Amino acid sequence: MTDGPTARPADGAVRRLLVIHNPTAGGRRARRLRAVVGRLEARGLTVDVKPTGRRGDAEEFARAVDPGSVDAVVAAGGDGTINEVINGLASHAASGRAPALGIVPMGTANVLAAELGLPLDAERIAAAIAGGRRTAIWPALANGRVFSMMAGVGLDARVVERVDPRVKRLIGKGAYVAETLVQLAIRPDHRYRVTLDDGEPQEVASVIVAKGHFYGGRFICAPDARLTAPELHVCLFPRGGRLNALRYVWGVTAGRLAHFPDYRVVTARRVRIEGPAGDGVFADAVQGDGDVLARLPVEIALAGWTLPVLAG
Numbered sequence: 001m002t003d004g005p006t007a008r009p010a011d012g013a014v015r016r017l018l019v020i021h022n023p024t025a026g027g028r029r030a031r032r033l034r035a036v037v038g039r040l041e042a043r044g045l046t047v048d049v050k051p052t053g054r055r056g057d058a059e060e061f062a063r064a065v066d067p068g069s070v071d072a073v074v075a076a077g078g079d080g081t082i083n084e085v086i087n088g089l090a091s092h093a094a095s096g097r098a099p100a101l102g103i104v105p106m107g108t109a110n111v112l113a114a115e116l117g118l119p120l121d122a123e124r125i126a127a128a129i130a131g132g133r134r135t136a137i138w139p140a141l142a143n144g145r146v147f148s149m150m151a152g153v154g155l156d157a158r159v160v161e162r163v164d165p166r167v168k169r170l171i172g173k174g175a176y177v178a179e180t181l182v183q184l185a186i187r188p189d190h191r192y193r194v195t196l197d198d199g200e201p202q203e204v205a206s207v208i209v210a211k212g213h214f215y216g217g218r219f220i221c222a223p224d225a226r227l228t229a230p231e232l233h234v235c236l237f238p239r240g241g242r243l244n245a246l247r248y249v250w251g252v253t254a255g256r257l258a259h260f261p262d263y264r265v266v267t268a269r270r271v272r273i274e275g276p277a278g279d280g281v282f283a284d285a286v287q288g289d290g291d292v293l294a295r296l297p298v299e300i301a302l303a304g305w306t307l308p309v310l311a312g
């Protein structure tokens with residue numbers, strides 16, 4: 001992908017950075033960020049750190065960036081903050097002028113960092129950012145909102161929607177395990193209609209639309225999905241009821257999904273998901289990159305542009 005007419009270094013080097021930092025992410029791992037910034041400055045980079053004050057700030061800060069004045073926008077936070085930054089960079093990327101995205105993983109699961117093979121120690125994070133090696137990823141849209149790794153409808157969206165951020169801060173990933181158990185016990189048995197491209201609608205209990213092959217940490221639902229491929233991998237969990245939900249959760253966590261005769265992964269360019277009217281107030285949630293991104297019905301498709309990511 002080309003960078004367009006900016007004043008960026010012709011050699012693609014990364015010299016000027018805007019770091020967008022969620023100070024509430026991942027139990028406040030501020031020390032990691034300080035260490036990374038120190039190492040970047042020691043390498044001669046100009047680093048401007050902007051902390052977010054509330055949800056939505058990261059997206060606004062990234063959207064307001066002048067692509068001619070920074071070489072990279074670094075998201076320092078969890079997958080939710082990275083997702084916001086990517087949404088903010090979307091219009092720049094659509095016109096081929098996006099600064100590269102850098103990542104300082106500070107979240108609970110850090111799925112995007114895992115997918116890109118990014119390190120977690122300060123020295124190697126700084127080296128990946130300063131090194132300037134870019135990987136072009138193909139994000140997708142769910143009702144116009146960008147996601148880079150996965151969108152889900154059904155049990156996982158319900159867990160994402162209901163997990164208590166305070167519990168997440170206290171016990172990290174355990175909060176998702178606890179909320180999954182709660183939802184397995186209390187969640188109504190909803191069914192969804194999924195239409196892939198111009199095919200016939202099919203009924204499922206849950207669906208995950210994957211751009212990357214890791215899910216919820218380092219579980220794998222769509223083994224062949226790649227961020228760098230312009231393709232959606234649609235994971236279909238057809239059977240309803242609590243026992244099947246439990247079986248699917250076990251299949252994902254134990255790496256046994258591929259052995260389930262009813263589980264399928266198919267590729268598509270467009271996915272439409274419709275569902276019940278939820279609890280009567282809100283339609284069921286659609287999670288994207290681990291946050292609620294939309295509500296049903298949802299149209300999912302490739303965004304149609306690539307984003308350069310500093311992947312080391």
Ligand SMILES: Nc1ncnc2c1ncn2[C@@H]1O[C@H](COP(=O)(O)OP(=O)(O)OP(=O)(O)O)[C@@H](O)[C@H]1O
Nearest residue numbers: 025026052053054055077078079080081107108109
């Ligand atoms: N200053 C802030 N105060 C409150 N919420 C924020 C702030 N900045 C960002 N957010 C929101 O907090 C949510 C969670 O943040 P983030 O994903 O960065 O961290 P996390 O929840 O610790 O990690 P993970 O997503 O891996 O579980 C995001 O959806 C983001 O929009």
